[in-house]
Amino acid sequence: MKQMLMTLALATTLVAGYASAAEKTAQQQKMTVCNQQASSQSLKGDSRKSFMSNCLKKDSKASGLTAQQQKMKTCNATAKDKKLAGTERKSFMSSCLKKS
Numbered sequence: 300m301k302q303m304l305m306t307l308a309l310a311t312t313l314v315a316g317y318a319s320a321a322e323k324t325a326q327q328q329k330m331t332v333c334n335q336q337a338s339s340q341s342l343k344g345d346s347r348k349s350f351m352s353n354c355l356k357k358d359s360k361a362s363g364l365t366a367q368q369q370k371m372k373t374c375n376a377t378a379k380d381k382k383l384a385g386t387e388r389k390s391f392m393s394s395c396l397k398k399s
Contacts, residue, residue, distance in 0.1 A: 323366070329355060332369050339377040370396060 323331070333354035337347050374395035378388050 328366060328369070332373070335373045336376070339373065339380055 333351055336354065337350050340350070342350050374392055377395065378391050381391070383391050
């Protein structure tokens with residue numbers, strides 16, 4: 300059952316990736332956000348499944364953010380995880396924010 304839910308979650312993420320931010324439902328946005336957070340933390344296997352399950356269940360603060368605000372938050376977190384600074388951070392943030 301858990302495997303089926305994760306497969307469904309992955310399929311939803313892939314489908315959500317093709318929709319523009321304005322077309323995404325709240326659940327699709329939440330799935331995208333949770334997936335980005337799991338990726339930025341380099342989670343794999345059971346720890347990723349557990350994180351995704353908890354992230355999708357809880358009523359997080361991120362759900363109140365616009366798509367652009369969430370993208371900025373995710374890019375900032377990734378830049379911080381990579382310990383980027385100065386020109387490297389600026390370049391990374393620019394490319395990260397341009398990605399769909």
